Amino acid sequence: MDAGTRKTLKSLARTRTRAEMKALFNTIRAENDAALFAAVAPPKKPSVKKTDFAGAIAARLSVIHGPASDKADALIGVLEDTHGAIDIASGGLAPVIRKLAKRFGEQEITRAADLLMQRLEAMGSMREKVK
Amino acid sequence: MAIAAYLTYGADDSAAAQDIARELEAHGLPATLTAVDRAQAVLDARAIVALLSPAAEADEGVQRDLAFALANGKPVIPVVRGDTGAETFKRLLEQSNRVDARSGLSNPVLSKIVENVRVFAEAGRTIAMLNIKGGVGKTVLAANVFAAAHLELGKSVCFVDLDPQHNLSQYFLPPEERNRVRADAMTIYSVFIAKGPLSTPRESFQRMPVQLNRARGMGKQRFDLVVGDERLFEFTLDGRTERERADAMSRFHDLIAGLRAKYDLVVIDVNPCATFLTRCAVTASDHIVAPVRPEKYSLTGLNMLEQVTREIRQRSLKPSEFTVLLNGVADRPRTRNGFDVDQATRDEIAAAPFFGSALIDAAIPYTTHLRTTPIDKYVVNPISLTAMKQFAQRMLKESLASAAIDIIKRAGA
Numbered sequence: 001m002d003a004g005t006r007k008t009l010k011s012l013a014r015t016r017t018r019a020e021m022k023a024l025f026n027t028i029r030a031e032n033d034a035a036l037f038a039a040v041a042p043p044k045k046p047s048v049k050k051t052d053f054a055g056a057i058a059a060r061l062s063v064i065h066g067p068a069s070d071k072a073d074a075l076i077g078v079l080e081d082t083h084g085a086i087d088i089a090s091g092g093l094a095p096v097i098r099k100l101a102k103r104f105g106e107q108e109i110t111r112a113a114d115l116l117m118q119r120l121e122a123m124g125s126m127r128e129k130v131k
Numbered sequence: 132m133a134i135a136a137y138l139t140y141g142a143d144d145s146a147a148a149q150d151i152a153r154e155l156e157a158h159g160l161p162a163t164l165t166a167v168d169r170a171q172a173v174l175d176a177r178a179i180v181a182l183l184s185p186a187a188e189a190d191e192g193v194q195r196d197l198a199f200a201l202a203n204g205k206p207v208i209p210v211v212r213g214d215t216g217a218e219t220f221k222r223l224l225e226q227s228n229r230v231d232a233r234s235g236l237s238n239p240v241l242s243k244i245v246e247n248v249r250v251f252a253e254a255g256r257t258i259a260m261l262n263i264k265g266g267v268g269k270t271v272l273a274a275n276v277f278a279a280a281h282l283e284l285g286k287s288v289c290f291v292d293l294d295p296q297h298n299l300s301q302y303f304l305p306p307e308e309r310n311r312v313r314a315d316a317m318t319i320y321s322v323f324i325a326k327g328p329l330s331t332p333r334e335s336f337q338r339m340p341v342q343l344n345r346a347r348g349m350g351k352q353r354f355d356l357v358v359g360d361e362r363l364f365e366f367t368l369d370g371r372t373e374r375e376r377a378d379a380m381s382r383f384h385d386l387i388a389g390l391r392a393k394y395d396l397v398v399i400d401v402n403p404c405a406t407f408l409t410r411c412a413v414t415a416s417d418h419i420v421a422p423v424r425p426e427k428y429s430l431t432g433l434n435m436l437e438q439v440t441r442e443i444r445q446r447s448l449k450p451s452e453f454t455v456l457l458n459g460v461a462d463r464p465r466t467r468n469g470f471d472v473d474q475a476t477r478d479e480i481a482a483a484p485f486f487g488s489a490l491i492d493a494a495i496p497y498t499t500h501l502r503t504t505p506i507d508k509y510v511v512n513p514i515s516l517t518a519m520k521q522f523a524q525r526m527l528k529e530s531l532a533s534a535a536i537d538i539i540k541r542a543g544a
Contacts, residue, residue, distance in 0.1 A: 065508035066515030073347045074511035090347055120509035124307030126516075127507040 068093035135160035135252035137176035141186025178251035184212035222381035264432025265403035278517035280535040297359025320360035325378035418542035425476035457494035493534040
């Protein structure tokens, strides 16, 4: 047994009785590596459930062709019609939705997305028709 | 600075012409008063100042200058010195940039002439996308090459869809939006119609372009389109009278003159084959871009293009007035019957006496990104339909940008 292992065992035995150590050795012999590693792993942080509001709005706007930044611009444009100039830089759709939601609330953003879609539906899609 | 204006006038107006030339020179706008080779003087100037009077009406030289200017895309600034009834002058008198100098050359009148000349001296260039053969990629290349000019080089661009098939308008705008523009009488058809409810007044021409880059914070760099209209076919048949056609051409030139003053580049997408619409486009353009596919029929279209343009412009042409752009070349040699098809086309054009020096190095690769696959989606920013705004191949974007650079350089923009 090497010096490092002996040092580890000594540190384990420092506050434990002989019976406790024997029980520990038995457990180690009985369990496989995965179970032992899982037992000593630091506790997992509980996963913070991301609000998928931005995802829901992005899904609503997925029928729009083009890069996400164009959709974000269009959404800001709708809000600017009622709120005046909005000082939010253009960027990806989800980050822009999160910034807008902080300022205007989710309900307002949902309304803006609906209004944008209504306007686009009135303008029609790129689908060509035959008479 | 290049010659800003060439003055054409009758004998009785020579003193007035000298006053105008002096005023232009004083404002840093070089002007030509007399020339041995009048046709060359017209070609060298950015605009023609025409002093319209009974003396000019009787002067054959003035009539020739004006006809030559109108055939060669030179904007004319009519300065009315006296009442005339000549048919040629009549349409010039309807132009929105005319200057009334019947009560003499007062300072405000001279200032207006200087202002109008300056507009054209500093104006953008007009480029026609033209090949007599169809299916060579005029429309798709117009959209994509000039999107590169706009996005990569910061040029302001206005397209004019002069093809009755209006594919360029279809490329960028959904059917309902096009119908709305049509219902407002703001398509190119309403420029060609001089009278009635379908006509747009000349004063409204500059409100016709529809914005194609709707990104926030666009600033002054616009990317716009004068929407096409299938009813233009009326001007390709023989249903319209000579007078209606003359009115249409005069109004079209007025539209282009106004657009040149606002944009770095005015790009006219023209229908294939030679019709009255081709005449309108060629007479309004400084430069012609002819896309060519590596196919044997493309070369016939190119040869016809030179003949048609020469016929319209009434003079021999220079290769520097054209750019030949190879479209749809493969990214690796396409060998058939022992030779590389793309290279054979390039070699053939490069060796040609006329078009040889018009062929640019940049070539557009064959790619699915330039195919116009139907989509059933909504568009908030039409420029996003171009390859420059998509996750397209880097090689394609670089080719489009380098074609744009070459064309702009050759067109003198």
